[in-house]
């Protein structure tokens with residue numbers, strides 16, 4: 001199947017899941033995850049109407065950005081872990097970073113955004129499963145609040161919400177409780193802190209986006225279902 005046909009199917013899945021959950025499908029954004037995809041395939045998705053894209057690595061996207069510069073209206077976000085020594089490059093290349101998980105990284109990014117003369121939209125990555133090998137803040141309100149308070153003065157970053165990658169489970173139903181706990185964490189913290197708006201919940205991928213939408217996702221990040229299996 002072509003990328004355009006795959007995209008159409010994914011949009012239909014989102015539509016159905018939203019309807020099933022009694023939500024407006026316009027409240028769920030589709031991000032096309034383009035890691036390992038060459039510029040030509042990303043361009044194909046753009047030509048099929050896709051505008052929001054997520055990349056995992058600064059270096060990888062740096063190698064493709066020039067070839068994609070003419071795609072007007074496209075938005076590029078970093079969704080993979082960012083090392084602080086790549087903060088300036090990230091601030092130049094991306095409209096936002098969805099994987100902020102420490103004050104130290106946020107400070108680097110804020111300084112880099114200021115130098116680049118822009119404001120970066122950011123999401124806080126939460127390690128909902130508390131996995132040792134995974135990035136993200138611990139899934140406790142106190143941890144999240146500490147981070148948000150530490151970021152309050154960073155005027156070149158705009159915090160928009162939370163992002164998570166739950167522990168892998170082949171059965172999407174097993175991820176439901178993790179998606180739900182991200183939403184509940186957001187509700188708890190948003191109700192307590194003033195001056196922060198956490199409207200975005202980035203959760204759900206190719207195999208579990210329906211469950212994520214039922215649990216309140218406002219942005220699903222889909223790679224495989226659009227571009228096919230990635231080369232290892």
Ligand SMILES: *Cc1c(COP(=O)(O)O)cnc(C)c1O
Nearest residue numbers: 033079205206221222223224225
């Ligand atoms: C690769 C990746 C995705 C997309 O995963 P698929 O299963 O290919 O849809 C989503 N989010 C993050 C953070 C990723 O690294």
